[in-house]
Amino acid sequence: MSLWGDFTLEQKVGQLFMCGFYGQQVDEQITRLIQDYHVGGVIYFRRNVESVEQLTRLSAELQGLAAKSSELPLMISVDQEGGMVARIDKDGITRVPGSMALGATGHPDYTYQCARILGAQLKRIGIDMNLAPVVDVNNNVLNPVIGVRSYGENAENVAVHGAAAIAGYQSSGIAATAKHFPGHGDTAVDSHLGMVTVPHEWERLEQVELRPFRRAIEAGVDAIMTAHVIFPAIEPEPIPATLSRNVLHELLREQMGFKGIIITDCLEMHAISKPYGVANAAVRAVKAGADLILVSHTLEEQIAAVDAVVEAVRHGDIEEHIIDLALERVVDWKQKRCGDQSSEQSSEQSSMPYSFSSVPENVLLDEIACKSITVVHNDGVLPLKPEQNVFVVWPEVVQRTEVDEPWSHSDSLGMVLGQYNKHVREHKITTQPSYEEAERITKSVMEGEQVIVCTYTSAGVLPKGQRYLIERxxxxxxxxxxxxxxxxxxxxVPRPGAYVCTYENTPAVVRALSLLITGELNPSGSLPVRLS
Known part of the structure; x- marks a missing residue:
């Protein structure tokens, strides 16, 4: 008899759902989902996090709650990609660099080291799965949702760094999740907000979009997350990959040979929820070949989705053996990743093609930051001359989005530069400054000052106020x-005297940037994308 041989239909279906909730402790929403609807997975967001200690207790309490009604442990996950996408922004979790910063270093060893460090920390606080790495190839200038979450626009480089991240996470006993299959990099619409199509022919998809996923499968990735994106070359009907059996079963499972867990991106995203409805989409995703259905936020939608799949099985719309096959993969994963990892970790690490540094984490982060910063061009204005008068414009990131988690440190470039040069003035702006503010800043710059304007764009287009300020x-x-x-x-923007890319505004990057500007750092980062 299998571990789940005596499960009811409701218990089997519940195990195929991963759901979020709103509390920083076990609340009515998650209690009901686990006890009454038997959900087998939980996803954390920033709203669930007060501290690492609190989150560790929460993980234990959730597992205790699940143990009362099931022999299977919960699968607890988080989106902790690094850089500007980090749900846990507290002491005790290393804020590792984001993907494009790592891609700019040209060293996949760094990617492995960061994933291994982060994976071990997540494991200690009771998280079993990281919904990372992003292995989308970002080759669209206007992409509003991937951007610096990608290692770059070169498919081979993305594949190499993605495989390194997978090795790092899984050597720490935590599941890696390659996303977003078959590729979300060449889009100009955010699938959180609307439907997206990638119109390329099969040959192009094979060469670019699919290449990193093939490498991820070769690397033994535990899970692959689907994209809410339409691919006419793979699926002739105008339906997104998440709901397409041609994409999930025929391509990913059969042709590419993936044996692990296929998890959907959240079905409450508007690309799915608006045209299909969450409950209907859950049924279609299971039929398409998804093993784990992600519904991140709303209790009513979560309950409706679970009930819809149960009823679809009862009425013959979904064959029960499809549920059993998906459940078998989920159970196998839980037995592999939720138990004692010591023997498996040592076995995986013995064959790692990557090196692991023994330097302290803060030293490693500074080293990576120094290796990632990229000087695109310099017409002789860098480095600054000693005692040169400097005026810095610094954007404060305060607005949080699905793909942008503001870093809560207080050190701006002007503050750090002031430690090297007493003649530094700084004006802080929002990421959406008004034209009137731009005019005031322009008038306040004194003659002879070297002006440094820092830009920040979380979407695909520079905000108009920032662009106008630079023009003035x-x-x-x-x-x-x-x-x-x-x-x-x-x-x-008009060609500046120097253009520098940092890919994120974390403390290590600000420190490295100040060293570059003052001439203490010889930059070695290379652009992971073309600026043309």
Whole structure:
């Protein structure tokens, strides 16, 4: 008899769902989902996190709750990609660099080290699965949702770094999740907000979009997350990959030979929820070949989705053996990742093609930051001359989105530069400054000051206020422009005296940037994307 041989239909279906909730402790929503609907997985968001200690207790309490009604442990996951996408932003969890910063270093060893460090920390607080790495190839300037979450636009480089991240996570006993299959990099619409189509022919998809996923499968990735994106070359009907049996079963499972867990992206995203409805989409995703259905937020939608799949089995719309096959993969994973990892970890690590540094984590982060910063061009304005008067414009990131988690440190570039040069003034702006504010800043710059404008773009287009500010300041000044996130910002502004890309605004990056500006750092980062 299998571990789940005596499960009722409701228990089997519940195990195929991963759900989020709103509390920082066990609340009515998650209690009901686990006890009454038998959900087998939980996803954490920033709303669930007060501290690492609190989250560790929460994980234990959730597992205790699950143990009362099931022999199977919960699968607890989080989106902790690194860089600007990090749900846990507390002491005790290392804020590792994001994917594009790692891609700019050209060293997959760094990617492995960061994933291994982060994986071990997540494991200690009771998290079993990281919904990372992103292995989308970002080759669309206007992509509003992937961008710096990708290792770059070269498919082979993305594949190499993705495999390194997978090795790092899984050597720490935590599941890696390659996403978003078959590829979300060449899109100009955020699937959180609407439907997306990638119109390329099969040959192009094979060469670019699918290449990192093939490498991820070769690397033994535990899970692959689907994209809410339409691929006409794979699925002739206008339906997204998440709901397509041609994509999930025929391509990923049969042709590419993936044996692990296929997990959907959240079905409450508008690309799915608006045209299909969450409950209907859950049924279609299971029929398409998904093993784990992600419904992240709303209790009513979560309950409706579980009930819809149960009823679809009872009425013959889903054959029960499809549920059994999916459950078998989930159970196998839980037995593999939720138990004692010591023997498996040592076995995996013995064959790692990557090196692991023994330097302290803060030293490693500083080293990676110094190796990632990229000087795209410099017309002689860098480095600054000693005692040169400097005026810095610094954008404060306060608005949180699904793919942008503001870093809560207080050190701006002006503050750090002030430690090296007493003649530094700084003006802080929002990421959406008004034209009036831009005019005030322009008038406040004194003659002879070297102006450094830092830009921040969380979507695919530089905000109009930031663009206008640069245009006004460039009339009378040779600017140093620093893209703190999106390297494509250069395409929207007049050519500055120097252009620098950092890919994120974490503390290690700000420290490295100050060293570059003052001449203490010789930059070695290479652009992972083309600015053309």
């Amino acid at each position: 300041l460039s009339v009378n000044h040779s600017l140093i422009v620093v893209a703190l996130r999106n390297p494509y910002d250069l395409l929207e």
